[in-house]
Amino acid sequence: MASKIGKYLLIKILGKQMFSRSNAVRTGKVTQSDIEIVKRLLIKAITTTNPEVFASYFVHVMIAPELGRRIADKLKDKSNELDVRRDEIEFLLWLHEIGRLVDPQAYLKDELIDIKLLTEFGIAKPIIEMLLPIDKFIKAATNRKSTDSLFESLTPSQRIVNLADNFGKRDEKGKLFDLKSLSKYLKTEKSRYGGNPNWKPEYDLLQESIVKNTIKWLSEIGINFDQILKSLTDYGPKFVIVSRHGELENPKNIVYNRDSVMKPEDIIHLSGYGRGQMKVLGKLIKKRKFRVSHVSHSPSTRAVESKDEMMKGLGMRDIPAISIDNLDDVYAPGGYLEGINMDVFKAMGGSSNTYTHRWDKYKHEKLDHLVARIDKTFREMVKNLGIGETGILISHGDPIAAWIQHHIAGKIPEPEELQNGLYPNKGEAIVAIIDPQRKFFTHYILTDPSLKAGRRY
Numbered sequence: 521m522a523s524k525i526g527k528y529l530l531i532k533i534l535g536k537q538m539f540s541r542s543n544a545v546r547t548g549k550v551t552q553s554d555i556e557i558v559k560r561l562l563i564k565a566i567t568t569t570n571p572e573v574f575a576s577y578f579v580h581v582m583i584a585p586e587l588g589r590r591i592a593d594k595l596k597d598k599s600n601e602l603d604v605r606r607d608e609i610e611f612l613l614w615l616h617e618i619g620r621l622v623d624p625q626a627y628l629k630d631e632l633i634d635i636k637l638l639t640e641f642g643i644a645k646p647i648i649e650m651l652l653p654i655d656k657f658i659k660a661a662t663n664r665k666s667t668d669s670l671f672e673s674l675t676p677s678q679r680i681v682n683l684a685d686n687f688g689k690r691d692e693k694g695k696l697f698d699l700k701s702l703s704k705y706l707k708t709e710k711s712r713y714g715g716n717p718n719w720k721p722e723y724d725l726l727q728e729s730i731v732k733n734t735i736k737w738l739s740e741i742g743i744n745f746d747q748i749l750k751s752l753t754d755y756g757p758k759f760v761i762v763s764r765h766g767e768l769e770n771p772k773n774i775v776y777n778r779d780s781v782m783k784p785e786d787i788i789h790l791s792g793y794g795r796g797q798m799k800v801l802g803k804l805i806k807k808r809k810f811r812v813s814h815v816s817h818s819p820s821t822r823a824v825e826s827k828d829e830m831m832k833g834l835g836m837r838d839i840p841a842i843s844i845d846n847l848d849d850v851y852a853p854g855g856y857l858e859g860i861n862m863d864v865f866k867a868m869g870g871s872s873n874t875y876t877h878r879w880d881k882y883k884h885e886k887l888d889h890l891v892a893r894i895d896k897t898f899r900e901m902v903k904n905l906g907i908g909e910t911g912i913l914i915s916h917g918d919p920i921a922a923w924i925q926h927h928i929a930g931k932i933p934e935p936e937e938l939q940n941g942l943y944p945n946k947g948e949a950i951v952a953i954i955d956p957q958r959k960f961f962t963h964y965i966l967t968d969p970s971l972k973a974g975r976r977y
Contacts, residue, residue: 527569527622528633534564535641548644550607558614563962565621566953570964573624574809575759576689577617578953579908582757583696584688585613586956590751591680594743602676608647609680616651616685650677652685652730661722670726671733683734686727687749690756694811694908696749699735703728755956759810759910760901761966762920763801763949765818765826766794775855775865778848779820782856790825797947798826802833804968805949810910814901815839817914818847827914846893849916850874854882871918875935887922888932894923902954920944927952927960 522530538561539545544554562581571577592606619626619633626633631654638648652674660670674682689697689705697705706724735745769791770776776788790798805812812834817827827841852874855865865873874884894915901911921943925933933941944950948967955961 522569524623527571528637530568531565531618531621531637532640534568535561535637538564539641539643544611544644544647545642548646550605550611550647552607555607555611555614558611562614562618565618566962566964569621570966571621571624572808573620575811575908575910576809577620577624578759579756580689581614581617582956583690583752583755584616584684585610586755587688587748587752588613588680588684590748591684591738591743591745592677594748595676595680595738595741598741598743604680605650605677608650609677609684612647612650612681613684613688616681650675650681652678652682657723657726661726667726667729668733671730674730679730679734679737683731683745686731690908692809692811694906696752698746698749699732702731754907756907757956757961758902758905758907758954758958760898760905760913760952760954761805761810761910761949762898762913762915762924762952763798763826763830764917764920764944764946765820765822765914766790766797766829766947768794768822768946770862773861773863775860775862777853777856778851781851781853786856787821790822790829794822794947795825795829798829799833800968800970801947801949801966802830802835804833804966805830805910805912806834806836808966811908812836812839812912813906813909814904814911815841815914816844816847816897816901816912817841818849818916819843819845820848820916823847823914823916830912830914844897846897847913847915847919850890850918851885852879852882854879854884857882869936870939871921872935872939874918875938887935887938890919890922891926891932894919895926898923898952902958917943917946920950924950924952924963927963 538557539554542554542557543549543551544557588609589606592604592609595602595604596606615638616634618637619631622633631651635648635651635654656670656673660667671679686702687697691697691701691705695701706728738745767790768776768788770788772786774786776782776786779787782788815827815831817823824843831837831839831841855874860868875887897913901913905911918938921938921941922933925938925941928942942950944965948965950963951966952963953961
């Protein structure tokens with residue numbers, strides 16, 4: 521896992537490369553093509569850094585830009601005299617929390633990381649200055665007499681960016697923020713950042729004042745902010761966590777397959793470590809505040825046991841877990857039926873060898889069929905989830921690897937490529953983020969750094 525410095529450098533390099541020929545760098549004007557670059561940057565940065573953020577980060581990063589854009593559109597309709605930069609507002613709201621991919625627990629520091637990264641990307645200074653000025657904010661927080669003057673000094677674009685930043689969120693039950701929930705959120709900042717030397721309660725009081733003044737300002741222009749918020753009720757991402765089962769007990773070192781093709785005495789179970797892995801993974805999902813509402817798993821014993829341990833870690837045994845045949849391991853009984861042990865199997869090329877003509881008489885499942893059944897289950901899960909909710913799928917190495925590699929490359933992987941692409945180790949999970957348009961946005965690996973890396977075989 522990359523260090524904070526390592527993550528910063530990764531994002532810096534990506535941003536400089538991707539923005540090098542953008543309008544935001546060359547002309548200082550943002551266009552829709554720049555916004556598409558930002559999305560591609562986030563897709564790559566999330567996958568590259570495997571961030572330790574809460575699920576709410578992704579909810580916020582997708583709702584805030586849309587909220588800012590809708591407010592800006594209403595303002596432009598109401599007044600041509602106001603200097604409202606809609607594209608710049610949307611652009612900044614996609615980027616404004618990129619520092620949390622580096623350090624999710626920072627307070628104020630992440631805003632400084634944001635600004636530093638945007639500067640490193642080469643984004644024009646007038647665009648960056650549309651963010652809330654941190655230096656003025658800190659100064660005003662320590663001098664209450666300057667609170668109103670700070671608000672008056674903010675440009676329309678700065679006011680909108682700040683308002684969308686504060687309200688482009690959902691609470692732990694999935695409800696969009698309103699003034700009441702924002703006020704509650706700000707009052708509980710101490711529980712989140714009280715130990716951080718950068719945090720001061722005055723900051724939250726000032727932010728609440730700025731937000732209220734902004735809503736009042738919009739109302740005076742004739743814009744109903746509550747109405748704009750309500751229009752986003754069904755807007756936001758969904759999440760599917762696709763997990764491989766935990767480490768196994770395989771005393772005979774056999775090439776195992778589906779339960780249905782093996783003798784009862786050969787059926788593979790989780791090892792003690794594997795049980796611990798899955799319980800820790802469940803705790804991690806809970807810690808990262810994913811709102812889990814659906815769980816489905818392969819019918820094979822090792823997946824069922826993984827589900828049981830994960831549910832213990834989640835502390836959510838009341839959620840029904842469904843066994844789905846489409847999540848089962850690849851149908852490839854040849855190695856087991858011929859009595860080949862795992863060492864010989866690895867020497868033959870491992871999983872890649874499973875799909876060769878060597879096994880034609882056993883009718884091994886093909887990769888295109890494997891991808892199709894996993895993707896069908898994945899899409900059914902997405903359809904059943906509410907906005908901001910998370911579904912969990914527990915499956916096996918080859919099915920997950922073939923499916924995610926298909927999403928990354930847009931094509932079915934070749935058998936010899938399967939081992940070289942993204943392939944989850946035992947006890948690892950992939951978080952798939954689905955955008956508000958219900959399209960696959962990006963993914964990253966979810967694993968607890970306290971555990972030793974799981975094995976592939």
